[in-house]
Amino acid sequence: MASYSSDRxxxxxxxxxxxxxxAYPFAGDELYAQATGxxxxxxxxxxxxxxxNDADFQLISRIADLIIPETGxxxxxxxxxxxxxxxxxxxxxxxxxxxxxxxxxxxxxAKRQGGSGFLDLPEQKQTAILEPLCELADQGNTRRRARNVxxxxxxxxxxxxxYYTSKIGLIxxxxxxxxxxxxxxxxxxxxx
Amino acid sequence: xxxxxxxxxxxxxxxxxxxxSARLANLGANVLVLEGGPKVNTRTDFNTHALPYEFxxxxxxxxxxxxxxxxxxxxxxxxxxxxxxxxxxxxxxxxDFKGRQHDGAGEDWPIDYAExxxxxxxxxxxxGVCGNYDHLEDLPxxxxxxxxxxxxxxxxxxxxxxxxxxPVIHVRKATLTRAARTxxxxxxxxxxxxxxxxxxxxxxxxxxxxxxxxxNKLTLRQNSIVYDLAVSDQARVNEVRYFDRETRAEGVARGxxxxxxxxxxxxxxxLLMSKSSRFPTGLGNSSGQLGKNFIPHINAGFEVFMQDFIxxxxxNDEGFLDHAYIPSFMHARKRDYPRSFGIQFxxxxxxxxxxxxxxxxMGKSYKESIKARYPAYLTFSPYQEMLPNAESYIDLDTExxxxxxxxxxxxxxxxxxSDWKLHNDMKxxxxxxxxxxxxxxxxxxxxxxTNHEIGGCRMGNDxxxxxxxxxxxxxDVPNLYVVDASVFPSSSEKNPTxxxxxxxxxxxxxxxxxxxxxxV
Numbered sequence: 266m267a268s269y270s271s272d273r274x275x276x277x278x279x280x281x282x283x284x285x286x287x288a289y290p291f292a293g294d295e296l297y298a299q300a301t302g303x304x305x306x307x308x309x310x311x312x313x314x315x316x317x318n319d320a321d322f323q324l325i326s327r328i329a330d331l332i333i334p335e336t337g338x339x340x341x342x343x344x345x346x347x348x349x350x351x352x353x354x355x356x357x358x359x360x361x362x363x364x365x366x367x368x369x370x371x372x373x374x375a376k377r378q379g380g381s382g383f384l385d386l387p388e389q390k391q392t393a394i395l396e397p398l399c400e401l402a403d404q405g406n407t408r409r410r411a412r413n414v415x416x417x418x419x420x421x422x423x424x425x426x427x428y429y430t431s432k433i434g435l436i437x438x439x440x441x442x443x444x445x446x447x448x449x450x451x452x453x454x455x456x457x
Numbered sequence: 458x459x460x461x462x463x464x465x466x467x468x469x470x471x472x473x474x475x476x477x478s479a480r481l482a483n484l485g486a487n488v489l490v491l492e493g494g495p496k497v498n499t500r501t502d503f504n505t506h507a508l509p510y511e512f513x514x515x516x517x518x519x520x521x522x523x524x525x526x527x528x529x530x531x532x533x534x535x536x537x538x539x540x541x542x543x544x545x546x547x548x549x550x551x552x553d554f555k556g557r558q559h560d561g562a563g564e565d566w567p568i569d570y571a572e573x574x575x576x577x578x579x580x581x582x583x584x585g586v587c588g589n590y591d592h593l594e595d596l597p598x599x600x601x602x603x604x605x606x607x608x609x610x611x612x613x614x615x616x617x618x619x620x621x622x623x624p625v626i627h628v629r630k631a632t633l634t635r636a637a638r639t640x641x642x643x644x645x646x647x648x649x650x651x652x653x654x655x656x657x658x659x660x661x662x663x664x665x666x667x668x669x670x671x672x673n674k675l676t677l678r679q680n681s682i683v684y685d686l687a688v689s690d691q692a693r694v695n696e697v698r699y700f701d702r703e704t705r706a707e708g709v710a711r712g713x714x715x716x717x718x719x720x721x722x723x724x725x726x727x728l729l730m731s732k733s734s735r736f737p738t739g740l741g742n743s744s745g746q747l748g749k750n751f752i753p754h755i756n757a758g759f760e761v762f763m764q765d766f767i768x769x770x771x772x773n774d775e776g777f778l779d780h781a782y783i784p785s786f787m788h789a790r791k792r793d794y795p796r797s798f799g800i801q802f803x804x805x806x807x808x809x810x811x812x813x814x815x816x817x818x819m820g821k822s823y824k825e826s827i828k829a830r831y832p833a834y835l836t837f838s839p840y841q842e843m844l845p846n847a848e849s850y851i852d853l854d855t856e857x858x859x860x861x862x863x864x865x866x867x868x869x870x871x872x873x874x875s876d877w878k879l880h881n882d883m884k885x886x887x888x889x890x891x892x893x894x895x896x897x898x899x900x901x902x903x904x905x906x907t908n909h910e911i912g913g914c915r916m917g918n919d920x921x922x923x924x925x926x927x928x929x930x931x932x933d934v935p936n937l938y939v940v941d942a943s944v945f946p947s948s949s950e951k952n953p954t955x956x957x958x959x960x961x962x963x964x965x966x967x968x969x970x971x972x973x974x975x976x977v
Contacts, residue, residue: 331819332819333824334821334824336825352513352514392820399818399819403817421814421819422814425816425827426811426813427515428813429827430509430510430809430810431510432508435510438824439810439828439831440771440831441807441808442771442773443646443773443775443806443808444506444508444647444775446645446646447644447773448644450605450645450776451606453606453608
């Protein structure tokens with residue numbers, strides 16, 4: 266848990282960092298973890314998974330898609346987010362425990378509601394299970410956060426990170442237009 | 458050539474070392490620069506234009522695969538931090554040099570604005586600084602290239618701040634807005650702090666040192682980590698001892714003059730490590746002041762959404778990161794603490810959307826909410842001057858050695874009651890400006906943080922209370938100089954680099970004069 270619980274504070278720390286000591290403020294190791302390899306990210310589902318078994322991978326994919334569904338642009342799983350989550354969780358044993366507990370809780374909760382598992386529930390019921398967790402997770406990091414809330418907060422954070430650093434999320438969905446050469450910087454011509 | 462004696466040996470190649478060594482070489486001195494890191498080619502070696510999805514873990518490494526440098530604390534590369542800096546270039550004002558005279562706290566510099574002004578002029582001509590002539594008493598104008606237009610969101614902040622009587626000006630940066638002889642103008646890709654691969658942004662390697670190599674007076678030694686400055690019986694530095702970063706082979710350099718310019722904390726660490734029977738607590742530390750008076754800039758931080766821009770189309774306003782600046786305004790207002798603060802804002806790079814995870818909700822509305830806020834997001838970071846106090850200092854961590862077996866520089870800092878008053882008032886003013894600009898605060902820093910490292914080896918007229926004299930020369934060791942932000946007796950709230958360069962240029966002239974007169 267230690268690694269994830271420090272995230273929010275890390276984010277606040279990064280905000281303060283400007284000038285020469287910080288490469289650029291919101292892409293620090295704290296957010297996206299460290300990388301050493303240079304293999305290009307692939308959007309097609311990878312046959313090789315590092316942590317989740319098939320059943321858990323489907324569950325994680327479903328939760329990610331409930332957090333970021335398909336709209337005019339693909340959903341989380343359409344942008345390779347479950348593969349990203351699998352890769353990130355595989356490197357962090359604390360997070361692995363949180364996820365294992367969370368998935369067990371989810372299964373028990375689905376059975377309590379009369380399903381044979383979370384994936385068998387109708388979308389409305391799936392959402393009804395997750396939304397209260399989301400509300401608690403959005404209140405920020407508190408020390409006494411329940412395990413299932415920790416689980417949801419972790420999956421939401423990784424889903425957001427994975428989606429908005431993907432080509433689909435950054436370019437197609439958000440419309441990032443930087444990283445190009447301009448002859449001059451345009452004056453603001455809007456009415457403000 | 459182990460027996461060659463250089464006129465000047467410079468340790469470090471960043472803003473201070475690069476400026477000084479190029480100036481001295483151009484004046485005809487034989488200069489050796491020892492840089493702990495490798496030579497880095499800014500045109501090819503940084504991941505300047507990479508996007509996060511090119512990397513499996515979505516983190517963009519600073520260097521391209523197989524390129525060394527900029528990965529550790531001690532060794533960076535030729536050019537030092539100027540390779541990755543944000544290039545904000547502000548002159549200090551008379552108040553900044555004489556703060557004690559102004560409000561009775563902290564320490565005065567042994568020089569004043571008029572003394573440094575010609576060197577600011579020289580540096581601005583050499584490197585190219587863009588900015589607007591604002592005629593502010595507390596932020597002297599320089600020699601400027603044309604400023605860059607403000608971003609739309611800057612104008613919203615400018616209008617909000619104006620309602621409170623606070624001016625928002627064009628930022629001043631050492632980035633070309635008009636092409637120079639050997640450097641193109643900025644093309645606004647927005648990746649300044651990932652290395653500028655066209656050198657529109659100043660870096661000391663490409664702008665100062667590499668051109669100075671043509672004099673045949675300058676020798677650059679990369680991968681040479683200096684760990685000891687040995688003194689002779691006459692209290693002069695006679696050996697600069699280093700080892701190779703890769704092979705660990707040891708070497709010795711000799712110079713009539715030795716200049717330390719390793720960036721604040723590292724310079725202090727090197728002097729503290731250079732112990733001898735004559736200087737048992739560190740080189741040139743007869744005052745006991747070495748490492749003391751550490752006064753880094755203290756930051757707060759906000760992430761905000763400009764509500765008038767929520768839901769607007771995404772535009773390319775990366776520019777060269779921040780285009781605007783809020784200069785100190787409190788120094789002229791009634792307050793119950795000394796000193797002041799400035800604000801840098803709107804310097805985020807839109808390749809990174811780390812704030813998305815902390816937006817509330819899930820599902821379609823969550824996704825739409827992030828898309829709508831993407832053009833409205835900006836960072837807002839005020840930073841303040843802190844006054845020296847006994848709990849803020851740099852020392853060596855001898856328990857915790859780095860990968861080379863050298864003790865790490867350890868930074869200690871604590872805010873005094875007066876610093877806290879300023880910090881809390883600074884945050885109050887920021888909230889007021891943001892509210893007045895119709896900005897919604899998304900996150901706010903809960904604790905102060907530091908950024909620019911300043912102090913630890915201060916200048917002064919009194920050898921009992923300072924380490925260096927008014928020319929950045931050791932009071933104790935007549936051929937030892939330091940040129941980086943460690944020499945500042947007070948930090949101002951303004952970014953330090955232009956002042957480091959002006960001081961380095963002035964010190965270079967002073968050293969050249971002494972060499973000519975054979976004083977050293």
